Amino acid sequence: MASTASGASRLPLAWLRLLLLGWLFAVVSQTTCASNGLQPLSDADREAVAGYFTADADGFYGSLQETYHALRALEILEQSNVESQKICDSLVGLVQAPHDSVEDAFHVVRIAEVLQCPHGAEVAKVIVPSLQAAVEKAKSLLELHYSVATIAIIKGWSSKSASFNDALSGVFSSLKELAGPDGTWHYTKSSSESSAKAAGLYTFFSFPTTAIAYHVIGHIKTAAIKLFDNLESHDQGVFYFQESKDDASSGGGGTLEATWAVLRGSAALAAVLPAKLKVEVEKVFGIAKFLLTPGLALSATEAFYQLDSLSVLEEYRPAVPVSVQTSSILSLSSNDNLEVAVTTVLGKPVSQVKVTLVSAHCIGADAPPVWSSQNLNYVENSGKYVFHFLSATTDLGKYKLRLEVCSVKSEGHSSYMSGGPVKSDITVISAIGISDIQLAVLDSSTGISDFSAVLEYGKDENITLSANHLQKLRLSLKLTSPSGSPFNPQQVFLKLVHESHVEHLYLVKSSTKGFQLTLDFLGLVEKLQYLSGTYNVVLIVGDMTMENSFVWTLASLDLDLPAAPEGKPLPPEAPLEITARVGSKPEIAHIFRQPEKRPPTLLSNIFLSLTLLPLIGFFIGLGCLGANIKLFPMTGLPGVAAVGFHGAVASILVLYFLFWLKLDLFTTLKVLGFLGLCTLPPGHFILSYLADSSAKQKTA
Known part of the structure; x- marks a missing residue:
């Protein structure tokens, strides 16, 4: 320590x-x-x-x-x-x-x-x-x-x-x-x-x-x-x-x-x-x-x-800074309470304050405040204050709250500060009502309904429609919030899905009477790529404040369109299903080539022995020529040069052996270049030394 x-x-x-x-x-x-x-x-x-x-x-x-x-x-x-x-x-x-x-x-x-x-x-x-x-x-x-x-x-x-x-x-x-x-x-x-x-x-x-x-x-x-x-x-x-x-x-x-x-x-x-x-x-x-x-x-x-x-x-x-955090999402269906947590900077709950909801405005609406000047109730030993924010006058959507936190006098004469009026956003979610859903096939020229069906949300009725290019398809529906007022979600689409999986998406626009879309098949022939056959009519409704966003297949439409003109390019191939694109592929069975036949091991060993005969002959030849190591210098710098030269030559021979075993050509050439440079200085020195020694002996 x-x-x-x-x-x-x-x-x-x-x-x-x-x-x-x-x-x-x-x-x-x-x-x-x-x-x-x-x-x-x-x-x-x-x-x-x-x-x-x-x-x-x-x-x-x-x-x-x-x-x-x-x-x-x-x-x-x-x-x-x-x-x-x-x-x-x-x-x-x-x-x-x-x-x-x-x-x-x-x-x-x-x-x-x-x-x-x-x-x-x-x-x-x-x-x-x-x-x-x-x-x-x-x-x-x-x-x-x-x-x-x-x-x-x-x-x-x-x-x-x-x-x-x-x-x-x-x-x-x-x-x-x-x-x-x-x-x-x-x-x-x-x-x-x-x-x-x-x-x-x-x-x-x-x-x-x-x-x-x-x-x-x-x-x-x-x-x-x-x-x-x-x-x-x-x-x-x-x-x-x-x-x-x-x-x-x-x-x-x-x-x-x-x-x-x-x-x-x-x-x-x-x-x-x-x-x-x-x-x-x-x-x-x-x-x-x-x-x-x-x-x-x-x-x-x-x-x-x-x-x-x-x-x-x-x-x-006398003023302790506190943090004020509100609920982020409330659900009308579960009748949640607005919850506000008041804690100190170290996260300890605070109970000696009074939290007031000054106002709550619905974002994007011109209506008056939903709530004004309402006190929140403290929940014992929790540091949380709650208020029944949801009521008959509360609708789903985003709300901007304005809160005030005031200290309650106590024996310790302490007070708390929240940094001024606290502004917070919450989202109220709920299930919306879907009603007056009607599908109709109309005559293009007269607008008279040839077929009409009223659907009820949540029921699978398996409705089948038939139409040709001289007719129209009309969809109408109403979307209402829990308070009964019209609701305009973020997404309302009608999708036609051909049996070949080709899809076409259309925006359903809102009006004073609800949501309505009319598809004139005569004008959509080219966009539909002259594809006759069975289409699924799918309704898509979604919003971040909806608890019941849905994708609903309303009916099956048998559509008869004229044949494509000559020279008209064929429609694109149907996209693969997701399982076909990312699912398991068939197993590939691969058989390697059968190994080539090799000679017996005994014959290979005999051949190896024969390859060693030239080396034996080399040493025998040296003896016949009278080679000896009597002139090999043993001391001083000549001795070091002689050992270095022969060691470098031996390293080159070992490198050749390794090349024969496992090294590739590029690696061998790199190492060989380095060993060659290491062989040159000692080789030149020892050969010069031996030549000088031989000349001196002849002169003597």
């Missing part, structure tokens, strides 16, 4: 619970923000974030800082799989060992505080004296931060700790020199840029007791208000603090860490202010939007900053 430095810090949890977090934002009587855009942490989000934290064999999660981040994040996520006792036992040795930096002591104390380890007196006895000395020697904001904040935690942790007021003497006068004109602070006197994160760290540790804070409260409050003027904005009302470019002194950071530091510091400041900070509610809601941006946490450290910041927003007073 290693201890690493970090510029991050956290308001002590035990102390935080004692504060009512009088927090930084004033309550406004009327909110003017745009529609709600908060998406709180879901169960899947919690599971994904918890996956960032994995304990080591000793129960820790890496360094001291990483361990604190993990423990605090798991505490917010209400995870209980933490080996608290093992970590607390390990901290005893860390507390009693001498510390080279107050940052180590800072992280040790924070870990012990989260786990509520029973070692407060030991920590105070060992650490406080060194922390008091560190306060006097501190030359930067971070050094003061680690020492002062640690003493503050210990004092809240153990009442037997040393006096905190003595440790803070002279701190505020030193810090004034680091203050910037815009509410930001410098880490050191030599820092070229001020930082929003530094300002958050300053307010974080400067107010653990009111006795010291009050004499500088006016100066600090003014600086804090100015700090919120530095908020960066983004589209859709997102606000955040941007860290300065020159942040080397603090060990890095970023937008998320800077925003976290300001939130934590502002909470500490608000706890000791006699009056609340006047910061716009829109900015609070914008910060909540930033912290809930999908994919914001990309590491365990970022997950801690995100969760801890959200926990501040969830606990602060």
